[in-house]
Ligand code: FAD
């Protein structure tokens with residue numbers, strides 16, 4: 047099966063956009079991801095899927111922790127930046143929540159300990175047990191057919 051056809055098909059599933067963050071010592075790292083889902087209510091589990099070549103993969107393995115920030119409609123630029131699509135290095139002013147770096151003003155910040163990880167093809171699925179979260183009102187940044195969208 048053709049890769050482009052697969053991506054076109056998967057792109058028909060509309061999602062929000064998150065930035066995953068982690069910290070190893072003083073090294074803070076962020077990465078854009080739309081492969082995020084809620085898994086379980088009791089215990090509270092979520093799932094992210096990280097490409098094997100992403101720098102984030104090794105860092106989560108080392109830290110055993112990650113945070114998820116659900117982006118608001120005004121944070122498209124941050125999504126492009128943490129996807130490596132804006133080349134200049136920026137000094138991102140992360141917020142700290144439950145001792146983890148998170149994106150300021152996001153709709154949701156949640157922190158997790160890795161509960162389980164599963165290698166699945168060229169990605170690793172990280173199931174995280176949610177240790178804390180906070181929610182802010184606002185509109186979501188949407189992603190559909192490979193483009194950012196307003197959620198209406
Ligand atoms: P890098 O390329 O190393 O970092 C990304 C960018 O963030 C770089 O510019 C880096 O300089 C900057 N950066 C990171 N940390 C900091 C910091 N502390 N201070 C300042 N700058 C910093 N890939 C997946 O594996 N899973 C997904 O679910 C997924 N979803 C995506 C959804 C969308 C909408 C998009 C656009 C991309 C998605 N990607 C996904 C692709 C992924 O975001 C990129 O491939 C990413 O560049 C790979 O991550 P990395 O850890 O190697 O990041």
Ligand code: NAD
Pocket residue numbers: 052053054056057080081095096097129191192193
């Ligand atoms: P696109 O058309 O490449 O993506 C559409 C959909 O295809 C995505 O929402 C995702 O569900 C799926 N997809 C894309 N690349 C994938 C991959 N390597 N592994 C598994 N699923 C994948 O959209 P785009 O705007 O061209 O994406 C920008 C960049 O971000 C591309 O390099 C893309 O590969 C990457 N991306 C990766 C993932 C992922 O790894 N899960 C998800 C989204 C985007």
